[in-house]
Amino acid sequence: MHLRAKAASENLLDELQDTLAHGPVARRVETLRRVTDLFVSGAVDYSDEQVALFDDVFACLVRHIEAKAKALLAQRLAPIAKAPPRIIRHLAFDDLIDVAAPVLTQSTQLDDHALIENARSKSQGHLLAISKRQVLSGAVTEVLVELGNIEVVHSTVNNPGAEFSAQGYSTLASRVEIDDTLSALISMVSSIPRHHYLKLIAKASVSVRSRLEAAHPQEANEIATAVREASRRARLAPAAMSKETVIAHGLVRALYEDGRLDEKLVGNFAEEGKFDETNAAIACMANVTVSVAESIMIESRAEGVLILAKVAGLTWSTVRAIISLRDELSGMKSADIEACRLTYEQLRPSTAQQVLRFHRMQQETGSTAAPPT
Numbered sequence: 001m002h003l004r005a006k007a008a009s010e011n012l013l014d015e016l017q018d019t020l021a022h023g024p025v026a027r028r029v030e031t032l033r034r035v036t037d038l039f040v041s042g043a044v045d046y047s048d049e050q051v052a053l054f055d056d057v058f059a060c061l062v063r064h065i066e067a068k069a070k071a072l073l074a075q076r077l078a079p080i081a082k083a084p085p086r087i088i089r090h091l092a093f094d095d096l097i098d099v100a101a102p103v104l105t106q107s108t109q110l111d112d113h114a115l116i117e118n119a120r121s122k123s124q125g126h127l128l129a130i131s132k133r134q135v136l137s138g139a140v141t142e143v144l145v146e147l148g149n150i151e152v153v154h155s156t157v158n159n160p161g162a163e164f165s166a167q168g169y170s171t172l173a174s175r176v177e178i179d180d181t182l183s184a185l186i187s188m189v190s191s192i193p194r195h196h197y198l199k200l201i202a203k204a205s206v207s208v209r210s211r212l213e214a215a216h217p218q219e220a221n222e223i224a225t226a227v228r229e230a231s232r233r234a235r236l237a238p239a240a241m242s243k244e245t246v247i248a249h250g251l252v253r254a255l256y257e258d259g260r261l262d263e264k265l266v267g268n269f270a271e272e273g274k275f276d277e278t279n280a281a282i283a284c285m286a287n288v289t290v291s292v293a294e295s296i297m298i299e300s301r302a303e304g305v306l307i308l309a310k311v312a313g314l315t316w317s318t319v320r321a322i323i324s325l326r327d328e329l330s331g332m333k334s335a336d337i338e339a340c341r342l343t344y345e346q347l348r349p350s351t352a353q354q355v356l357r358f359h360r361m362q363q364e365t366g367s368t369a370a371p372p373t
Contacts, residue, residue: 029069032061036076043080055084062090071098078106085109092118097125104129112139119143124152131155131162138165145171164192192242248276249290256284263318270321278325285312292360297326304359306344310352316341 039046039054046054062070074091077083088109094100103110104118104126119127120143127148130140132155141164144156153175156162164172169192255261261281269277275297283293286308296304302323309319323340 028061028064029066032058032065032069032073035061036073039084040076040080043082046082051082051084055086058084058087059090062087067096067099070094071096071102074099074102078102081108083107083109089114093122095122097123097129100126101129105132106134112137115140116143119147124149127152128155131159133159134161136162138163138168141165142168142171145175245276248274249280252277252280252284256281261285263314266312266314267318267321270318270325273325273328275325278322282308282312282314282322285314286356287311288356288360292356296359302326302340303343306340306347307352307355307359310344310347310349311356313349316344319344 035054035057043051058073062073070091073087074094077088077091088103088107092100092103092107092110092114100118100122104115110118115130115133116139119130119140127144128151130136131144131148131152136144136156136159141156141162145153145164145168148156153172157172252261255265261284266278266281266285269281279293279297280290282297283290286293288308288311293308296308305323305326306319309322314322320337320341323337
């Protein structure tokens with residue numbers, strides 16, 4: 001079969017030269033159809049050498065056919081795992097989305113490098129086609145959520161085969177400020193790490209509150225209370241807790257109840273970048289709920305971490321590790337670390353307890369009053 005296919009391919013290549021030199025458009029399209037039929041019928045059995053020969057044939061043909069024929073070629077080659085790689089790339093980078101979309105969405109011949117290059121250089125339609133692939137790596141989704149319009153971002157988040165990197169989640173959280181509906185979509189992503197989900201909720205709450213208050217300034221207090229309550233419920237929703245987060249919280253609680261949770265463990269959690277464990281440990285040692293600790297860790301400035309840590313009785317070296325963890329996860333740079341150290345050393349436990357009681361009250365009542373100074 002290989003010899004027969006190779007002979008047929010070489011005969012077609014000879015015919016192709018004559019067609020390109022003398023044939024009308026209709027004859028060129030017919031030749032393309034015959035070449036495509038020949039390839040599709042034996043693609044599984046072709047050797048790399050034969051596939052390369054077809055690649056040469058297709059490369060000659062696509063320079064002399066109209067867009068409609070190109071689009072049909074893309075549709076037929078896109079699902080084939082051994083499709084000629086150069087023609088697949090050529091079709092993927094075509095300006096016409098009808099030509100590019102089938103291969104961008106389906107072809108496994110396009111690696112992450114090609115997909116990222118395409119996303120950075122082509123249209124929103126190309127990005128949308130990429131967002132519908134069966135599998136999307138974190139590197140590709142980073143570019144899609146950075147450069148894509150609302151439709152592209154929604155399509156990416158809705159794709160069950162999409163993975164997200166830390167940078168991708170951070171970009172999504174920032175985009176929530178201009179697209180409130182993203183918060184509901186992202187909350188459905190089962191793999192989203194807890195700290196990214198909490199940051200998302202915090203940003204969405206600020207965005208929603210700002211818009212509502214601008215539209216109804218006379219109801220600012222009621223709006224603030226309602227948004228805070230909605231944010232609290234979103235944080236506590238069972239669907240917002242991944243299996244990994246639930247296990248981490250349970251492990252820390254068990255360690256605490258057994259008397260085995262100490263400062264060394266908390267420091268290890270922080271240094272290893274384990275947000276769920278670190279947060280749950282601080283909550284246990286400061287005698288507050290995980291929800292209160294989470295809200296302080298994610299939503300407040302570094303002073304909030306200092307308050308929690310002082311109540312928990314932690315030393316500065318551990319506190320510094322926690323601040324570093326928080327800054328790394330939030331993507332923000334905290335206040336000067338030396339200033340934080342001085343503040344922590346001067347902070348009295350009684351003052352920290354008073355402020356923490358205020359935060360606890362906010363969580364329970366939705367109050368928006370300023371914390372005690």
